[in-house]
Amino acid sequence: MNPSSSPTPQLTLRSGETIASEAGLTLLAAWRVIRKYWMTATAVTLVVVVTTTFYTLGQTKIYEATGTLQFDPSPPRPLGKQVDSIFDNGGGSFWATREYYETQYKILQSMRLALSVVQQLNLHRDATFIRNLPPGHSVPSANVSLEDAAEILRGRLSVAAVKESRLAMVRYTDSDPERARRILNAILERYLAQNVEDALSSANAAVDWLHGQLDNLKGELERSEMALHEYKIHKNILSVAFDDQSNMLRDQMKQVSEVLTSVRTKREEASARRDELLQISSDNPSTLPATELLHNSLLQTLRQQYEEALRDREGLIAGGKGKEHPDVAVIQSRIDTSRAALLNEIRNIQKGVEADLSTVSRQESGLAGLLERAKSQALDLNLLEIEYNRLARTKTQTEKLYSLVLERTKESELTQMMRVNNIHMLDMPLLPRSPVRPRVPVNVAIGALSGLALGIAAALGRGLLDRTVKTPDDLERGLGLPFLGLVPKIGPDGSRGSYYGRRQRRKRQKEVVNRELIVHEQPSSGIAEASRAIRTNLLFMAPDNPHKVLLLTSAGPAEGKTTVACCIAIAMAQAGQRVILVDCDLRRPRLHRIFGRTSEVGVTTELLNDSANLTRDDLAEQLKTEIPNLSVLPAGPIPPNPAELLHSDRFKTFLSRLTERYDRIIIDSPPIVAVTDAAILSTLVDSTILVIKAFSTTKEVCRQGIRLLADVGATTAGTILNFVDLDRHEYKYYHYYYRRYGYYYSSEPSPVERPAAPREPPLAH
Secondary structure: OOHHHOOOOEOOOOOOOOOHHHHOOOHHHHHHHHHHOHHHHHHHHHHHHHHHHHHHHOOOOEEEEEEEEEEOOOOOOOOOOOOOOOOOOOOOOHHHHHHHHHHHHHHHOOHHHHHHHHHHHOHHHOHHHHHOOOOOOOOOOOOOOHHHHHHHHHHOEEEEEOOOOOEEEEEEEEOOHHHHHHHHHHHHHHHHHHHHHHHHHHHHHHHHHHHHHHHHHHHHHHHHHHHHHHHHHHHOOOOOOHHHHHHHHHHHHHHHHHHHHHHHHHHHHHHHHHHHHHOOOOOOOOOOOHHHHHHOHHHHHHHHHHHHHHHHHHHHHHOOOOOOOHHHHHHHHHHHHHHHHHHHHHHHHHHHHHHHHHHHHHHHHHHHHHHHHHHHHHHHHHHHHHHHHHHHHHHHHHHHHHHHHHHHHHHHHHHHHOOOOOEEEEEOOOOOOOOOEOOHHHHHHHHHHHHHHHHHHHHHHHHHHOOEOOOHHHHHHHOOOOEEEEEEOOOOOOOOOHHHHHHHHHHOOOOOOOHHHHHHHOOOOHHHHHHHHHHHHHHHHOOOOOOOEEEEEEOOOOOOHHHHHHHHHHHHHHOOOOEEEEEOOOOOOOHHHHOOOOOOOOHHHHHHOOHHHHHOHHHHHHHEOOOOOEEEEOOOOOOOOHHHHHOOHHHHHHHHHHHHHOOEEEEEOOOOOOOOHHHHHHOOOOEEEEEEEOOOOEHHHHHHHHHHHHHOOOEEEEEEEEEEOOOOHHHHHHHHHHHHHOOOOOOOOOOOOOOOOOOOOOOOO
């Protein structure tokens, strides 16, 4: 019997793999967990709701007084828009207006305003206010500091802006509605009065400062005016504009310059005339400038006489008369006289020209000096104008500043007399009618939601902490093992579950002697049908090469593997197969007690004696039971070394002889995690079946058992979920199945039970 020859695949261990269903809860899995632990969720929810309700009802009722303020960033201006206010009303850009509103909200909650209200209402001595007691409580008077009382008041005050408006809601909470209204009314009135006082205080401070500046500016203006007057007297400046004086000097300089230019022209003309006259030769005085001849008729006449005398002499000489000729001498005398007269006239003209040139030169010098003096006066006037302008500018600026301050002082005095407030009380605080806290319905609803959430969390937490195997899905998806079937829970008296237990007590015709034999005694019961379903799964798992030797083991003790082994063996025997149930639990055997046998003869005696003894007719006949086709081989005396005995060649030979005589061999073994017997047996059988007790065996223990089977290369047929309570919601489908088809305990033969097969003939030695 080589396990590797079996068509059943080797067991694949998933110890290191994280299953999706275990890593996180799906909605369906969460709903199943909540349904399972609905009592926990309900209890937690009820506790939270009840606690919240009692806590809410035990709280002091708090009332809220509400008042509405209206802010006007652009209040009326009786003095006109041109007169700016001394204090800022918040008008202007969006950000400036927003900052103004935020500032006013902070002022409403400021310590200064709170201290003022506390002093006004004497709240620091009011014990009911300090302790926030409802009306009707009489307590001794208290006396706390103003700051502490103001902090209490600020803690109960809140301000909220009304969106898309210039309104603000001011709220004050207190256990006494009348006290809440009274305190909030005092806060609002004090805030409005404080706003006006701040404005007036700013106006008063501005007026005082302006008066001081006005006096200073008045003295400076008078000093600047006197300094300008003294400068005029010192510099002998007439009350004529400097521009006019500059124009006069400019005209004077222009006229002098024009006259000087004319004189210089005359001087040049006289100098040129003189030069020309100096060029006249005394030998030939007739070469006179034409201009002189044109302007002097005498000179022209004298020149004409001189030239006529010269022509007469030239004529006489040409006529043949010599120079000594008396006529020539007379003409020569006339020539000398004319030349002397002409030269004398020329000298007279030269003297006149020299006199004119001297006069013109003196005129030129005088005009040049006059022009220089005018220029000097102009430069001096510029210097005087600079200093004068400086003094005049100081005086003008001081005068303008004085006028501005004087005008602003008058406006501030008018503003000081006005009491304009840009904040108004739109709605006065009214007496609250109903409390705002505690909100019983809301708190209870929140408590219910919170309790429900906590209850669900508690249920989910309990479900996550519960690591036991519960459903076939836990086996297939969580552990990666095939599921062969389940065995319902069997009560002490053979009943199964509350519903079916009550029903079957009325229908039961005889008492169940042994729970392990219920498949035989109650063949129509649900447990018998479940055993037959497991039998069918095992038969169809390998139809061509059926598993003849099956090992039933469990991860831990007390998981019902012996009961399951009996149920499967009886179900296979009822199918007409020759079945032997072998008790290989050599540590705590039970099969001999179940079938009423002794433990004197069994597996250990056959292994220690001659193995051929099993083929004796009398011994084979002793192994048979009252159940047709079923034989039982007890464990026999408990040996000191069970593992070594099962690992021996004698046991392999013994197992081989059993396969020759029986169609099916069902082996009951110890838990695989506790001892190594099952691991040894798993290598000698065709397939191993792991029995798991529902709601008892943890997944970690199952994984450890699977790992041990995988380590030895065992072949597994699958798992059987034992001790299943079908009344649980996890098995709703199975519950419906058994109820729908009416499986219950009865002594009548099962309609699907096959007739007993004939007893097998004894084996020959």
